[in-house]
Amino acid sequence: MVDPLFWLGLSILLVAVSLTAVLVAALPALQELARAARSAEKLFDMLSRELPPTLEAIRTTGIEITDLTDDVSQGVKSAGQVVKQVDQSLEGAKKQAQNLQLSTRSIVVGVKTAWKTFTRQKITKRTVERLSITEQSSLTIRERETLKSETRRSKAEAYRVHDGYNGSSTRQNSLDDEEY
Secondary structure, eight states: OOOHHHHHHHHHHHHHHHHHHHHHHHHHHHHHHHHHHHHHHHHHHHHHHHHHHHHHHHHHHHHHHHHHHHHHHHHHHHHHHHHHHHHHHHHHHHHHHHHHHHHHHHHHHHHHHHHHHHHSOOOOOOOOOOOOHHHHHHSOHHHHHHHHHHHOOOTGGGSOOOSSOOTHHHHHHHHHHHHO
8 A cells, every 4th residue: 555656646536526526615705806897897896986076076065165155254254354443433322422511511610600700799990009028028928918818909909890881991000009
């Protein structure tokens, strides 16, 4: 049994049987592989037909979203500017109201003062006798106090009533009275 040809034949037979068994076992796997290849081919055909329009639609949608985002940001900026303008208008109105209030107060005070001025009694002005500086320095404190009380005018005496207008002579006389 030592014949090498026998062993060579037996090994070839065993290899052939093994290869046949592998082929029989691999046949269903190869059939499934062929089906998968056909399915993949159909999928690739469908993708090549459907993918470009879908990608174009996605790109268009992205552009539209960008445009809408820009529009919204411009709207927000415009709304911010409107809010600033309204705020400035309110501040202006507030300042105008304060100015109006101040003007109204000034007018009311002016009218009250004018009314008091027109309704009070008017008395002629009295001339004040004045001492020279050398005479004042020689007076005692009591004499000064007495002179001050005599030369003080009352509120009613502070204003003079002119019954008529005599032109420049009246004005000249009143200036002469005030100097002495």
